[in-house]
Amino acid sequence: MTPNSYPPGKINNLPAPAAFMLALVLSLITGGALTLITRIAHLNKTTIAFIFLLPVVFSASMWGLLPGLLAAIVSFLVFNFFFIPDLYTFQVKQTEDFLVLGAFLVAAIVISELVGRVRRNVTAAAAREHEAIRLYEFSSLLAATTDQLSTTRVILDMIDQTIPASRIEVFIESSPEALLLSRGSIQNGKLLAKPIIFPLQTARDLIGEIRLWTEKPIIETDERLLKIFASQGSLSIERTRLAEAARKALILEESDRLKSSLLSSVSHELRSPLAAIKASVSSLRLGVVDWDSEARTELLTTIEEEIDHLNILVGNLLDMSRIEAGVLEPQKKPNILREIANAALGRIHPLAQNIRIQLDIPEELPLVNVDFIQLQQVFYNLLTNSIKYSPPGSAIKINATPKNPSFVQTRLTNQSLPLPESDMERIFDKFYRINPSERITGSGLGLSICKGIIEAHGGKIWAENLIDGIAFNFTLPIASHD
Amino acid sequence: MTNPIRVLVIDDEPQILRALKTILAARQFHISTAANGEEGLAVAAAEQPDLIILDMSLPDMEGLQVCKELRAWTLTPIIILSVRDSEKDKVAALDAGADDYLTKPFGIQELLARIRVALRHKSQSTNESKRTIVRSGKLEIDLAGFTVKKENLEVSLTATEFKLLAYLANHAGRVLTHHIILSNVWDPAEADKIEYLRVYMRQLRKKLEEDPEQPKILITEPGIGYRFMADE
Numbered sequence: 001m002t003p004n005s006y007p008p009g010k011i012n013n014l015p016a017p018a019a020f021m022l023a024l025v026l027s028l029i030t031g032g033a034l035t036l037i038t039r040i041a042h043l044n045k046t047t048i049a050f051i052f053l054l055p056v057v058f059s060a061s062m063w064g065l066l067p068g069l070l071a072a073i074v075s076f077l078v079f080n081f082f083f084i085p086d087l088y089t090f091q092v093k094q095t096e097d098f099l100v101l102g103a104f105l106v107a108a109i110v111i112s113e114l115v116g117r118v119r120r121n122v123t124a125a126a127a128r129e130h131e132a133i134r135l136y137e138f139s140s141l142l143a144a145t146t147d148q149l150s151t152t153r154v155i156l157d158m159i160d161q162t163i164p165a166s167r168i169e170v171f172i173e174s175s176p177e178a179l180l181l182s183r184g185s186i187q188n189g190k191l192l193a194k195p196i197i198f199p200l201q202t203a204r205d206l207i208g209e210i211r212l213w214t215e216k217p218i219i220e221t222d223e224r225l226l227k228i229f230a231s232q233g234s235l236s237i238e239r240t241r242l243a244e245a246a247r248k249a250l251i252l253e254e255s256d257r258l259k260s261s262l263l264s265s266v267s268h269e270l271r272s273p274l275a276a277i278k279a280s281v282s283s284l285r286l287g288v289v290d291w292d293s294e295a296r297t298e299l300l301t302t303i304e305e306e307i308d309h310l311n312i313l314v315g316n317l318l319d320m321s322r323i324e325a326g327v328l329e330p331q332k333k334p335n336i337l338r339e340i341a342n343a344a345l346g347r348i349h350p351l352a353q354n355i356r357i358q359l360d361i362p363e364e365l366p367l368v369n370v371d372f373i374q375l376q377q378v379f380y381n382l383l384t385n386s387i388k389y390s391p392p393g394s395a396i397k398i399n400a401t402p403k404n405p406s407f408v409q410t411r412l413t414n415q416s417l418p419l420p421e422s423d424m425e426r427i428f429d430k431f432y433r434i435n436p437s438e439r440i441t442g443s444g445l446g447l448s449i450c451k452g453i454i455e456a457h458g459g460k461i462w463a464e465n466l467i468d469g470i471a472f473n474f475t476l477p478i479a480s481h482d
Numbered sequence: 483m484t485n486p487i488r489v490l491v492i493d494d495e496p497q498i499l500r501a502l503k504t505i506l507a508a509r510q511f512h513i514s515t516a517a518n519g520e521e522g523l524a525v526a527a528a529e530q531p532d533l534i535i536l537d538m539s540l541p542d543m544e545g546l547q548v549c550k551e552l553r554a555w556t557l558t559p560i561i562i563l564s565v566r567d568s569e570k571d572k573v574a575a576l577d578a579g580a581d582d583y584l585t586k587p588f589g590i591q592e593l594l595a596r597i598r599v600a601l602r603h604k605s606q607s608t609n610e611s612k613r614t615i616v617r618s619g620k621l622e623i624d625l626a627g628f629t630v631k632k633e634n635l636e637v638s639l640t641a642t643e644f645k646l647l648a649y650l651a652n653h654a655g656r657v658l659t660h661h662i663i664l665s666n667v668w669d670p671a672e673a674d675k676i677e678y679l680r681v682y683m684r685q686l687r688k689k690l691e692e693d694p695e696q697p698k699i700l701i702t703e704p705g706i707g708y709r710f711m712a713d714e
Binding site: 304307343359371373 | 570660677680695696705
């Protein structure tokens with residue numbers, strides 16, 4: 001659509017003076033033609049009157065009521081002057097002629113009135129159709145918008161295509177920030193003129209306004225359209241604002257949920273070892289256990305184990321905050337992957353009493369360019385996670401193969417229950433635990449740390465369900481030979 | 483022991499100072515303490531301790547800087563204390579002349595073992611009475627005779643393998659960074675070729691360890707280097 005098509009119902013409209021001129025000329029030509037015809041053949045007055053109706057009907061239907069009336073009067077005068085005795089005067093002698101002339105005038109006026117009215121109705125119907133189409137387009141465009149900016153742009157485009165204006169501005173008040181879109185140039189002095197303003201008003205408050213600078217006053221239909229644009233646009237902006245608010249509320253709720261699960265899991269994880277340590281130490285200090293008793297050894301073992309546990313947890317929290325802050329800098333060096341996995345296994349074995357762990361990383365695997373400690377952490381976390389969820393007597397297998405000249409893919413499989421497909425990615429999210437109410441404890445940090453470390457090495461990590469378990473896969477860069 | 487061993491602990495945490503003081507005093511060490519780097523350097527110069535335990539994060543200056551300034555005038559063994567994830571700093575301190583490191587939190591057995599090893603190296607380097615036979619489990623290395631025996635059977639090593647093993651065994655019990663090993667066993671120009679070291683260590687473990695997958699003699703110090711574990 002271009003502004004040129006505006007408005008389709010008025011395409012045939014001529015400027016008023018031209019229409020009147022044409023109506024006049026048409027009536028005179030008809031008169032001239034009839035004069036010539038009556039020289040050759042005899043026409044009676046009724047026929048002539050009938051023919052004189054033609055320019056009237058034509059003018060009324062083409063150019064409207066007033067040109068039609070003009071044609072009627074001119075035709076009446078020409079008819080009277082040239083065809084009614086006394087000829088070439090406007091005097092009328094015979095009663096019959098009076099009647100013919102009178103009937104002609106009445107008929108001509110009534111016809112031009114009727115035809116003109118039909119024509120007006122057609123024009124109005126076309127204008128209404130145009131208006132309806134624009135409104136339909138407008139509402140379907142608005143329905144597709146999802147944010148304030150695109151809604152505002154739709155309003156601006158629609159006005160630009162509908163109303164001939166030298167400048168259009170759509171202004172939205174702050175919330176969250178003020179927005180002003182405009183179309184059309186600022187010509188010197190033009191903007192000094194006051195714009196026509198249509199407020200953008202919602203049920204609750206005024207949210208902005210449409211400002212128009214036009215060279216000519218706005219016609220009634222356009223004004224009606226603009227008012228509808230303004231009200232529909234306001235509703236749409238309010239809708240996008242509400243949608244945005246709802247989305248934010250959802251995010252807040254989610255992060256709130258995360259925070260409370262963090263607090264409950266971390267405070268539980270931190271407090272229980274502290275409680276055990278405090279209880280053990282205070283009973284040792286009170287002297288309620290004998291210096292050489294088995295109970296004393298037991299208490300001391302508890303203290304040491306719980307301290308190690310706390311140390312790991314604090315390490316995890318620190319790792320997580322480093323990953324979040326983007327300051328986890330791997331000290332990448334050429335390493336033998338099998339050696340790293342073995343180092344992790346050395347820390348794991350005491351935990352995995354009922355689980356067989358099978359390391360199947362080939363000797364001839366190229367060296368990988370990784371941070372030894374961080375990768376050991378990845379193996380450790382994946383292994384502790386797998387042990388936690390594996391049934392007793394099951395097996396965990398680790399293997400690795402070069403995938404292409406620059407990456408090695410490691411795969412750790414266990415025989416735990418399959419994961420819901422929807423959780424395949426989320427298990428690597430911070431503090432995400434598939435079923436926090438389960439008896440199995442954990443901070444929900446292990447896998448997200450793995451993801452952070454692997455990604456810091458330029459690799460990828462993902463999980464997949466197998467027929468009888470789960471596989472964790474991750475890729476690592478091969479050390480280049482130089 | 484008539485003269486107690488004098489240990490200087492430089493750490494800004496009073497709890498650590500108190501704990502180390504109590505524990506080490508119970509082991510017949512004479513302990514002095516300093517709460518920052520300046521004070522530590524002053525006490526070290528005044529008291530000439532036999533061993534210095536140095537925390538890497540001090541309020542007034544970097545532990546690394548303290549280490550460098552100490553090494554400018556003394557060979558007193560330095561054991562550094564630091565937290566996990568500061569391997570870069572540890573390696574820098576070790577390369578700057580520190581003898582060993584401990585990661586907080588540490589067990590007291592570990593600390594005592596490190597102190598023993600550091601003091602032994604000190605006495606060896608001052609007395610010029612280096613051991614020529616090093617034993618570790620079923621392994622016996624004759625540094626002077628260029629032979630290695632495992633369960634009394636001679637193990638054949640290539641020249642480079644022996645050179646590497648001999649260097650590690652000579653510093654038994656002590657952590658050696660990749661950089662130090664590479665520049666001493668190979669060449670300072672090849673000090674960053676860690677892949678050589680990895681491959682040779684794998685060969686040595688296969689020939690010498692009971693279980694090369696879980697080595698007991700040639701220990702990996704993650705992110706830092708290697709340590710040869712000898713019998714005490």
